[in-house]
Amino acid sequence: MICMYMMVEDKYIARIPPDMLGEDYDKAVEEVTKRSLEGKLVDVVNEKTGVNEGKYLVISIISTKAVGEGSIVHGDGGVYQEVKYSALVFYPEMQEIVDGEVVSVQKFGAFVKFSSFEGLLHISQIMDDRIDVDLENKRFIGKDTKRDLKVGDKVRVRIVALNLASSSVEDSKIGFTMKQVGLGKLEWLEKEAQA
Template sequence: MTEEFNENMITEINEGDKVTGTVQKIEDKHVVVQIEGAKYDGIIPISQLTSLHIEKAEEAVSVGDEIEAFVTKIEDKEEDGHYILSKRKLDEVQSFDSLREKFENNETLEAEVKEVVKGGLVVDVGLRGFIPASLISTEYIEDFSDYQGRQLTLKIEELDQEKNRVILNHKAIEEEENKAKRAESLKSLEAGSIVDGKVARITNFGAFVNIGNVDGLVHISQITHDRLEKVEDALEIGQDVKVKILNVDEDSERISLSIKDALPGPFETIDEQFKVGDIVEGKVMRLAAFGAFVEIAKGLQGLVHISQISHEHIANPADVLEAGQTVRVKILDINKEDERIGLSIKATEEQSEDFDTSYLNSSQQNDDAPTLGDVFGDKFKNLKL
């Protein structure tokens, strides 16, 4: 009767059932689980404990832990029978249900990075989740080892239960955070202020400078007071610069910056280099119908009016000057307020005489030379004075 009573108390367990048990013993490659009311104990192979890679079973469970698992196989032997269990499969089913709900509602989740592998990161989301390298960060990262053990906020990029595939995205979280930071930074920027920045990118039309959480454009014309052919001649990526904020457009998130306006202008220090009356060398930069523009120092160009080019009358400056030519000029005027310099080329040259006066300097007079009286004497006789 006792045996019959005991048999009646045994819970019938079939393949596919979900059972609950307590970890009794941990071996190297499996775990022994006692299932209350069951005919046999359950065995969970190490590969069926978790979807993550582990070397030893104690990395996933401890003696005394209560575990739920699916029955995948029954080895019915009178003396040595047992149930083969899979905690991994149950975790995957339960996790997929939870993940699908988050995916459909566009919710985020938290997960710890368990492994750094080639091509990305492995995280524990109840099952094995993968973050490809391209979806880890908005910044370029060469070594992902610093992510080991970190807790990350993630979005679900792809979910496929049949293929047991979970692709996660951390980059999208960073993009949203950066967008919020940019919006906050844009509101705090004030046109006219001078701030520190770092050159982030260089293009043929200018440079993008990072000024915190946002980048602004320094047009090539705003880099230096000098004429600049190539941006690379004045800037390099990573260079620290001071910039003046010219304009902020919050709607388009566009910021116009100037490096040259954050620097002392050449006219601010012109008194330290030049004064009216100085004669200096300069370079003809361009010609106009009314004169020539001559550069006497970087960022300092003055006008030589056509009337100041030569003592002789000229119709066109191009008749006597050409771009790139080096000339000597005299500074006639400096107007710091209007940033204008008046120059003269002819003031550096002596005026040539229109007639020969060499005879006035002769130390010897030719006695034989005819006098004015000799030449005009007879004509004066008939004049009535």
């Protein structure tokens, strides 16, 4: 499995609210940065070209440092502070292979969760076999192979569609396939390796 977990350093403008200004300022900067960024999608912008190259999910803020003096805007009691931070992030990419778990079965496909993301494994991308849908037992069954895929199964999938249009993980649109060599339900892959 290739997972794009990495450390990044980036900058952010944090709004330190008035009620936090009486505290330790560095601690307030850290708290606001964590609250604002952890669990959110952040644009990856190429510093040289200014082009947006995708998004990463901030897993954990590791360190923060206030850069320069903060700014006060007329009519707003908060301080706007530039912050340099380092963070552990997850950066999903097209064609990346990920391991996940089937969390839901619908008549049109299965939803697979990996990291903090959830994506659709369309019924046409599950296996090279005609498939029966058994919604009562929340599973798919191959007519000829008799292989089944159900809620709770661990799978290895490839990302074939990726739309991270907003800053919300819930609004992400991700599509998967399992119809390639080395992909599928982990149990199937183990049996193939033993044969």
